[in-house]
Amino acid sequence: MVCSDDGIHFHQPEGYPLLQGEGEDEAFGIEDCRVVLIEGTYHLTFTAVSGHGVGVGMRTTKDWKTFEKQGMMIPPHNKDCAIFEERINGKYYALHRPSSVSLGGNYIWLAESPDGIHWGNHKCLIKTRKNKWDSKRVGAGAAPIKTAEGWLEIYHGANADHQYCLGAFLMDLNDPSKVIAQTDEPIMQPEADYELSGFFGHVVFTNGHLVNGDELTIYYGAADEFVCAAKFSIQHILAHLKYNHAT
């Protein structure tokens, strides 16, 4: 675990445990942790990998020293789970990404919950798009960002060549099952050497960010090897959305 005062320079603090896989469902490890602060409790959702399959695990903490295990939140095959940072009309919401063995695909779904632990009423939100940069798989990044226009989600998409870029979509503020806009083109694509080549080249993949007014700092993995940061203007991203006037 690392911490920072400015979001750019990090150091390893003493007395904080390393997060690692524990128990049968995490036997092969945990990956791609998203963190949201909901009503004073940090909710960590991560990919839990084991011989049982690949699902979404959850732990909660208030102090980053003691963690409460909440079990497997969404069963296999599932990844890329991002919980909304506040309740909407009393309900918790989360984005997640099932994968299908037949029919369906690697699509982004929405779930709702009365308590942030148990989930239901799953709905398919964002599908892959033929002949585009997100033709093969899509998955949520970090928690949706609340804006005046709606809940803004930065997501990753990959094409058939496993090249990962970032895009964005916008959900209705009062009913996030309504997708009202989406970017046509990526808002970020691998360009730098360290993004184009590495452990898994041609990848930018985010699961964390900081919001400071209009400034969005996206933390992202480059080529599955480096952790990087990139700054965006939220208004600039919103301006690139293409509204779906049909819905």
Next chain:
Amino acid sequence: MVCSDDGIHFHQPEGYPLLQGEGEDEAFGIEDCRVVLIEGTYHLTFTAVSGHGVGVGMRTTKDWKTFEKQGMMIPPHNKDCAIFEERINGKYYALHRPSSVSLGGNYIWLAESPDGIHWGNHKCLIKTRKNKWDSKRVGAGAAPIKTAEGWLEIYHGANADHQYCLGAFLMDLNDPSKVIAQTDEPIMQPEADYELSGFFGHVVFTNGHLVNGDELTIYYGAADEFVCAAKFSIQHILAHLKYNHAT
């Protein structure tokens, strides 16, 4: 829909709607409906099939005339969902069967719920067994049967040749995440002509039953073509269980 006074002779009553797929998530239809009566409300869980994937849909009814849609209970890829007919220490439980695109397999999982609608704390219960009749996939039948020894579940298993048989396992009465026994051999296998050949031959597959004292009437699909019934003694099934003394 059909009804019966004796469980053997059926007729089609008037004034009851046909259950069929409705909405985007059921565009290709609904299949293999399980029904449980919980506190006066019938909970129907079924496989919902569409271009979004194959998941578990839920509807509830009190009178079989009006139905309340509870959305998709468990997201793709998932089938074979059987809810327990009573709460255990205040919680609802359900068996379900995810399928995995990598790691894991076609295993039976357990989920818990505070309200019977939203589910979490998923745990892998029953895995396929190498070189046995249930080597390729397993899935729950109807609701677990409460016995003095534990919750008895009749399940289907298939081998690599897609030959389906029925077996049984037993869960702890107070904590169904503990599997305490399982049958080694099938309790039923395709033998009759109408089980061995048909739309999908060599299949017996159950998702409904009646319990009357020790008598268990299992309703099952034969060769994916006929609906049949077979009577069992619950004590006889229990006697065939092999207890797992390690747990």
